[in-house]
């Protein structure tokens with residue numbers, strides 16, 4: 276796209292109409308950002324359809340993004356909301372995905388921006404903007420196509436309101452053979468001090484403890500973090516029961532899921548953070564907690580033409 280020096284600035288409002296969200300795609304077509312009239316904003320990289328920023332109206336960031344995150348498409352983004360599909364981690368025993376890289380290819384593929392829609396009403400808090408992204412087999416690299424040869428489409432929408440961020444995915448099997456897939460929204464939430472964080476909503480839930488030989492355990496009370504934590508919970512109360520992140524007793528994020536049965540809680544802590552080249556600053560583990568909504572225990576089987584839908588809303 277050619278940049279014109281004296282091009283007219285976008286009108287913030289149309290006279291007579293209520294103010295609307297502004298949506299911009301960068302000149303190099305690498306990212307899309309949106310700002311609500313009340314000042315909240317998001318930014319989404321087309322690489323991975325990764326949400327890299329979610330700011331409140333004062334400009335404070337709500338997601339954690341590593342200072343060393345690669346944003347140039349050379350590596351999955353360390354921070355924000357990378358998308359995990361069609362495999363969570365690696366699955367050596369699942370023939371169809373066993374050769375895929377960790378967390379699949381969605382986070383390292385270049386997505387298409389499908390457009391945006393806004394809604395406004397007389398009530399200020401009803402303003403919202405939705406950004407839509409798509410990925411299908413034709414967008415994949417030859418390497419990914421070879422490793423996972425299924426015609427599919429992913430439709431991903433990111434919805435910003437003054438007090439929430441919603442992400443929703445529709446997976447469709449476009450082929451004539453069934454396939455199995457897993458899906459996860461790997462959200463890095465920003466916190467002030469991990470030692471003061473507690474997570475509720477996971478009580479009495481079974482979880483797989485990935486830092487203790489993948490043993491299955493039961494959560495007895497609130498979750499607190501005091502060392503490397505990597506757990507796959509299946510919350511006992513189901514997706515609509517909120518998982519709440521609090522700091523010093525005050526709720527900061529409330530995550531409600533739709534059709535996503537599992538929640539991964541991850542913090543790499545000192546040693547693992549030290550070992551990740553794209554994790555900076557090294558003590559950044561103090562300022563993040565991943566609360567990852569997904570369908571990752573077992574597989575979602577999609578028959579030819581079938582669709583699977585899953586979503587989360589993170590409220591503040």
Ligand SMILES: O=P(O)(O)OC[C@H]1O[C@@H](O)[C@H](O)[C@@H](O)[C@@H]1O
Pocket residue numbers: 351364377378461485505506539541567
């Ligand atoms: O380093 P990656 O591939 O982004 O993965 C980060 C983490 O992602 C989490 O979802 C996994 O449960 C962890 O095991 C993993 O370490």
